[in-house]
Amino acid sequence: MNWDRPDPFTIDLMVGSEDIDGLGHANNAVYVTWLERCAWRHSQSLGLDLVEYRRLDRAMAVVRHEIDYLSSAYEGQALVMGTWIVASDQRLKMDRCFQLVRPQDGATLLRARTTFVCIELSSGRPKRMPAEFVASYGRALLPA
Numbered sequence: 001m002n003w004d005r006p007d008p009f010t011i012d013l014m015v016g017s018e019d020i021d022g023l024g025h026a027n028n029a030v031y032v033t034w035l036e037r038c039a040w041r042h043s044q045s046l047g048l049d050l051v052e053y054r055r056l057d058r059a060m061a062v063v064r065h066e067i068d069y070l071s072s073a074y075e076g077q078a079l080v081m082g083t084w085i086v087a088s089d090q091r092l093k094m095d096r097c098f099q100l101v102r103p104q105d106g107a108t109l110l111r112a113r114t115t116f117v118c119i120e121l122s123s124g125r126p127k128r129m130p131a132e133f134v135a136s137y138g139r140a141l142l143p144a
Contacts, residue, residue, distance in 0.1 A: 001080065001101050004111070005142060008082030008099070009042040015077045025072035031110055032065065035098050038081040039114065042096075046136040053121065056130045060094060060116040060137075067112040077102060079109065085140045091128055092118050094137060 013034055021027035043049070043060070053059045073079060080101050087095040093115060100110035120127035129137075 001082075001103060002106055002108075003082055003101075004099050004108075005084050005086075005097065008084055009038070009045065009140070010080050010082045011038050011041050013037075013079040013081055013100075015073045015075050015079065017075055019073075020075050025074055028067075028069060031067065031069065031100070031112075034079075034081050034100065035065070035067075035112055035114060036062075038083045038098060039096055042083050042085075042140070043137075046140055048133065048136050052132065056132060057121050058127060058130055058133065059119055059121050060133070061119045062114055063117045064115040065112060066114075067110065069110055071102075071107055071109045073100075073102065073109055077104065079103075084142050085137055086113075086142050088137060088141050090134045090138060092126055094118075 015026050019026045019030040080103055082099045084097050085094060086097045096114050098112040099108055101108055117126050118129045119125060
């Protein structure tokens, strides 16, 4: 596949009937759900699952999505979502980029960038990333 960046973390997706809106294609809100699913699975693969988030009393929460919807997806189509951690101040903020590709024809259907901020789960307030976040997310951070 023609990825924008090297070595993405990827998940396979299948467009289901429940994803289709009145216009006959996958609804834009479904794409946001796929972004979240991909980011979460990547975090889990780095050893940062919900159990670890709760133990550390920290989580990465979305503060901004920038999404370019480039083409439509239709019921029954297989898709692949890739993600990369592209920026981190290793204190509070982290950015991920995403690309959604339809392998059937190689078309990129979406490009997105999401900014996350580290929060303390018990208060919901921004809080410095614990060392475990810095280490795990840092391993996946693309070089500048």
